[in-house]
Amino acid sequence: MKKKYTILLLVTLSIVLCITLAPTLTAKSNNLGAAQFELKPLPYAYDALEPYIDKETMMLHHDKHEKAYLDNLNKVIAKYPELYKKGLEGILKDLNSVPEDVRETVKNNAGGVYNHEFFWSIMSPEKDQTPKGELLKAINKDFDSLDNFKTKFKEAALGRFGSGWAWLVVDNNGNLSIISTPNQDSPISQGLTPILGLDVWEHAYYLKYQNRRGDYIDNWWHVVNWKQVENYFNS
Ligand SMILES: [Fe+2]
Numbered sequence: 032m033k034k035k036y037t038i039l040l041l042v043t044l045s046i047v048l049c050i051t052l053a054p055t056l057t058a059k060s061n062n063l064g065a066a067q068f069e070l071k072p073l074p075y076a077y078d079a080l081e082p083y084i085d086k087e088t089m090m091l092h093h094d095k096h097e098k099a100y101l102d103n104l105n106k107v108i109a110k111y112p113e114l115y116k117k118g119l120e121g122i123l124k125d126l127n128s129v130p131e132d133v134r135e136t137v138k139n140n141a142g143g144v145y146n147h148e149f150f151w152s153i154m155s156p157e158k159d160q161t162p163k164g165e166l167l168k169a170i171n172k173d174f175d176s177l178d179n180f181k182t183k184f185k186e187a188a189l190g191r192f193g194s195g196w197a198w199l200v201v202d203n204n205g206n207l208s209i210i211s212t213p214n215q216d217s218p219i220s221q222g223l224t225p226i227l228g229l230d231v232w233e234h235a236y237y238l239k240y241q242n243r244r245g246d247y248i249d250n251w252w253h254v255v256n257w258k259q260v261e262n263y264f265n266s
Pocket residue numbers: 092096147230232234235
Protein backbone atom coordinates (compact mmCIF):
# COMPACT_ATOMS: atom_id res chain seq x y z
CA MET A 32 0.00 0.00 0.00
CA LYS A 33 2.84 2.33 0.98
CA LYS A 34 4.57 1.56 -2.34
CA LYS A 35 1.38 2.41 -4.23
CA TYR A 36 1.18 5.83 -2.56
CA THR A 37 4.84 6.50 -3.35
CA ILE A 38 4.28 5.76 -7.06
CA LEU A 39 1.18 7.96 -7.10
CA LEU A 40 3.11 10.79 -5.46
CA LEU A 41 5.94 10.49 -7.99
CA VAL A 42 3.52 10.53 -10.92
CA THR A 43 1.76 13.61 -9.52
CA LEU A 44 5.07 15.39 -9.01
CA SER A 45 6.13 14.57 -12.57
CA ILE A 46 2.90 16.01 -13.98
CA VAL A 47 3.26 19.20 -11.91
CA LEU A 48 6.90 19.55 -13.03
CA CYS A 49 5.98 19.10 -16.70
CA ILE A 50 3.22 21.71 -16.50
CA THR A 51 5.55 24.16 -14.74
CA LEU A 52 8.41 23.76 -17.20
CA ALA A 53 6.37 23.50 -20.40
CA PRO A 54 6.03 27.26 -21.16
CA THR A 55 9.76 27.80 -20.57
CA LEU A 56 10.78 25.04 -22.93
CA THR A 57 8.32 26.22 -25.59
CA ALA A 58 9.58 29.81 -25.33
CA LYS A 59 13.20 28.72 -25.68
CA SER A 60 12.34 26.61 -28.66
CA ASN A 61 10.52 29.53 -30.27
CA ASN A 62 13.40 31.89 -29.59
CA LEU A 63 15.85 29.52 -31.20
CA GLY A 64 13.61 28.71 -34.15
CA ALA A 65 12.43 32.18 -35.13
CA ALA A 66 15.20 34.78 -35.33
CA GLN A 67 13.90 38.33 -35.39
CA PHE A 68 15.29 41.71 -36.30
CA GLU A 69 15.84 43.90 -33.25
CA LEU A 70 15.43 47.63 -32.79
CA LYS A 71 18.86 49.19 -32.41
CA PRO A 72 19.13 52.11 -30.00
CA LEU A 73 19.77 55.59 -31.36
CA PRO A 74 23.52 56.27 -31.51
CA TYR A 75 22.99 59.42 -29.38
CA ALA A 76 20.49 60.85 -26.88
CA TYR A 77 16.99 61.78 -28.00
CA ASP A 78 17.73 65.47 -27.38
CA ALA A 79 21.22 65.43 -28.93
CA LEU A 80 20.09 67.12 -32.14
CA GLU A 81 18.28 69.99 -30.42
CA PRO A 82 17.43 72.69 -31.30
CA TYR A 83 17.27 71.59 -34.94
CA ILE A 84 15.46 68.31 -34.37
CA ASP A 85 13.51 68.16 -31.13
CA LYS A 86 13.60 65.42 -28.52
CA GLU A 87 9.91 64.51 -28.81
CA THR A 88 10.16 64.03 -32.57
CA MET A 89 13.21 61.80 -32.13
CA MET A 90 11.46 59.71 -29.49
CA LEU A 91 8.37 59.19 -31.61
CA HIS A 92 10.38 58.71 -34.77
CA HIS A 93 12.65 56.02 -33.34
CA ASP A 94 10.52 54.34 -30.67
CA LYS A 95 7.19 54.35 -32.51
CA HIS A 96 7.67 54.78 -36.25
CA GLU A 97 10.82 52.73 -36.78
CA LYS A 98 9.56 50.20 -34.23
CA ALA A 99 6.32 49.79 -36.21
CA TYR A 100 8.29 48.99 -39.40
CA LEU A 101 10.37 46.52 -37.43
CA ASP A 102 7.35 44.79 -35.88
CA ASN A 103 5.64 44.49 -39.25
CA LEU A 104 8.81 43.07 -40.80
CA ASN A 105 9.15 40.51 -38.02
CA LYS A 106 5.57 39.36 -38.58
CA VAL A 107 6.51 38.52 -42.16
CA ILE A 108 9.80 36.96 -41.11
CA ALA A 109 7.84 34.60 -38.88
CA LYS A 110 6.14 33.27 -42.02
CA TYR A 111 9.30 33.21 -44.16
CA PRO A 112 12.22 32.79 -41.72
CA GLU A 113 14.70 32.37 -44.58
CA LEU A 114 14.40 36.12 -45.18
CA TYR A 115 16.05 36.81 -41.84
CA LYS A 116 19.22 35.08 -43.01
CA LYS A 117 19.51 37.47 -45.98
CA GLY A 118 19.70 40.51 -43.70
CA LEU A 119 18.11 43.86 -44.43
CA GLU A 120 20.53 44.76 -47.22
CA GLY A 121 20.26 41.33 -48.80
CA ILE A 122 16.48 41.56 -48.82
CA LEU A 123 16.35 45.07 -50.27
CA LYS A 124 18.97 44.38 -52.94
CA ASP A 125 17.05 41.35 -54.20
CA LEU A 126 13.34 42.10 -53.76
CA ASN A 127 12.43 39.82 -56.66
CA SER A 128 13.48 36.84 -54.57
CA VAL A 129 10.98 37.75 -51.84
CA PRO A 130 7.76 35.67 -52.05
CA GLU A 131 5.23 37.64 -54.06
CA ASP A 132 2.48 37.54 -51.45
CA VAL A 133 4.63 39.52 -49.00
CA ARG A 134 6.94 41.43 -51.37
CA GLU A 135 5.25 44.82 -51.01
CA THR A 136 5.02 44.48 -47.22
CA VAL A 137 8.68 43.46 -47.01
CA LYS A 138 9.79 46.29 -49.32
CA ASN A 139 7.97 48.89 -47.22
CA ASN A 140 8.98 47.60 -43.81
CA ALA A 141 12.53 46.36 -44.47
CA GLY A 142 13.02 49.70 -46.24
CA GLY A 143 11.55 51.49 -43.25
CA VAL A 144 14.01 49.88 -40.87
CA TYR A 145 17.04 50.15 -43.18
CA ASN A 146 16.38 53.78 -44.16
CA HIS A 147 15.90 54.90 -40.57
CA GLU A 148 19.02 53.15 -39.29
CA PHE A 149 20.90 54.85 -42.11
CA PHE A 150 19.29 58.21 -41.28
CA TRP A 151 20.33 58.06 -37.61
CA SER A 152 23.88 57.27 -38.67
CA ILE A 153 24.34 60.32 -40.86
CA MET A 154 23.32 62.77 -38.14
CA SER A 155 25.43 63.77 -35.16
CA PRO A 156 25.39 65.93 -32.03
CA GLU A 157 28.69 67.35 -33.32
CA LYS A 158 27.03 70.17 -35.18
CA ASP A 159 28.07 72.28 -38.12
CA GLN A 160 30.48 69.83 -39.69
CA THR A 161 31.45 70.32 -43.31
CA PRO A 162 32.43 67.83 -46.00
CA LYS A 163 36.16 67.50 -46.58
CA GLY A 164 38.77 65.64 -48.60
CA GLU A 165 37.78 63.35 -51.46
CA LEU A 166 34.08 63.77 -50.75
CA LEU A 167 34.28 67.56 -51.09
CA LYS A 168 36.25 67.15 -54.32
CA ALA A 169 33.55 64.80 -55.67
CA ILE A 170 30.77 67.22 -54.67
CA ASN A 171 32.58 70.08 -56.39
CA LYS A 172 33.14 67.93 -59.48
CA ASP A 173 29.56 66.71 -59.79
CA PHE A 174 27.66 69.76 -58.48
CA ASP A 175 30.10 72.67 -59.06
CA SER A 176 30.02 73.73 -55.39
CA LEU A 177 28.77 72.68 -51.97
CA ASP A 178 26.17 75.46 -52.02
CA ASN A 179 24.89 74.31 -55.39
CA PHE A 180 24.71 70.74 -54.13
CA LYS A 181 22.65 71.85 -51.11
CA THR A 182 20.30 73.82 -53.36
CA LYS A 183 19.75 70.80 -55.63
CA PHE A 184 19.31 68.48 -52.66
CA LYS A 185 16.71 70.79 -51.14
CA GLU A 186 14.85 70.91 -54.47
CA ALA A 187 14.70 67.11 -54.47
CA ALA A 188 13.53 67.00 -50.85
CA LEU A 189 10.87 69.66 -51.41
CA GLY A 190 9.83 68.12 -54.70
CA ARG A 191 9.05 64.72 -53.20
CA PHE A 192 5.25 64.81 -53.19
CA GLY A 193 3.81 63.17 -50.08
CA SER A 194 6.09 60.90 -48.10
CA GLY A 195 9.57 59.81 -49.03
CA TRP A 196 13.26 60.55 -48.96
CA ALA A 197 15.96 62.63 -50.65
CA TRP A 198 19.32 60.94 -51.17
CA LEU A 199 22.87 61.58 -52.23
CA VAL A 200 23.95 58.35 -53.89
CA VAL A 201 27.00 56.89 -55.58
CA ASP A 202 26.53 54.82 -58.74
CA ASN A 203 28.68 51.94 -59.97
CA ASN A 204 31.03 54.38 -61.72
CA GLY A 205 31.67 56.33 -58.53
CA ASN A 206 29.62 59.34 -59.64
CA LEU A 207 27.42 61.24 -57.21
CA SER A 208 23.82 62.04 -57.90
CA ILE A 209 20.75 63.28 -56.06
CA ILE A 210 17.57 61.24 -56.19
CA SER A 211 14.36 61.05 -54.23
CA THR A 212 12.32 57.95 -53.48
CA PRO A 213 8.65 57.57 -52.48
CA ASN A 214 7.45 55.86 -49.31
CA GLN A 215 10.24 53.71 -47.82
CA ASP A 216 11.83 52.73 -51.13
CA SER A 217 15.56 52.43 -50.70
CA PRO A 218 18.29 53.36 -53.22
CA ILE A 219 20.00 50.02 -52.62
CA SER A 220 17.05 48.33 -54.35
CA GLN A 221 18.06 50.33 -57.46
CA GLY A 222 21.71 49.25 -57.27
CA LEU A 223 22.77 52.62 -55.86
CA THR A 224 24.77 53.28 -52.69
CA PRO A 225 23.34 55.98 -50.43
CA ILE A 226 25.83 58.15 -48.56
CA LEU A 227 23.39 60.80 -47.31
CA GLY A 228 19.63 60.65 -46.85
CA LEU A 229 16.89 62.91 -45.57
CA ASP A 230 13.55 61.65 -44.30
CA VAL A 231 10.83 64.00 -45.55
CA TRP A 232 7.87 62.09 -44.17
CA GLU A 233 5.82 64.51 -42.07
CA HIS A 234 6.49 62.38 -38.99
CA ALA A 235 10.13 63.49 -39.25
CA TYR A 236 9.41 67.19 -38.77
CA TYR A 237 5.74 68.06 -38.22
CA LEU A 238 5.84 68.56 -34.43
CA LYS A 239 8.46 71.30 -34.70
CA TYR A 240 8.06 72.62 -38.21
CA GLN A 241 4.41 71.80 -39.09
CA ASN A 242 4.05 72.41 -42.84
CA ARG A 243 7.42 74.17 -43.22
CA ARG A 244 9.40 71.36 -44.81
CA GLY A 245 11.86 73.89 -46.26
CA ASP A 246 12.81 75.16 -42.78
CA TYR A 247 13.32 71.59 -41.59
CA ILE A 248 15.67 70.95 -44.52
CA ASP A 249 17.62 74.17 -43.93
CA ASN A 250 18.11 73.37 -40.24
CA TRP A 251 18.91 69.72 -40.84
CA TRP A 252 22.24 70.68 -42.45
CA HIS A 253 23.44 71.71 -38.96
CA VAL A 254 23.26 68.12 -37.73
CA VAL A 255 24.59 66.24 -40.76
CA ASN A 256 27.41 63.90 -39.77
CA TRP A 257 29.72 64.63 -42.70
CA LYS A 258 32.43 62.41 -41.21
CA GLN A 259 30.10 59.43 -41.54
CA VAL A 260 29.00 60.52 -45.02
CA GLU A 261 32.68 60.62 -45.99
CA ASN A 262 33.17 57.14 -44.51
CA TYR A 263 30.30 55.83 -46.64
CA PHE A 264 31.75 57.58 -49.70
CA ASN A 265 35.26 56.21 -49.16
CA SER A 266 34.06 52.68 -48.57
FE1 LIG B 1 10.82 58.44 -40.72
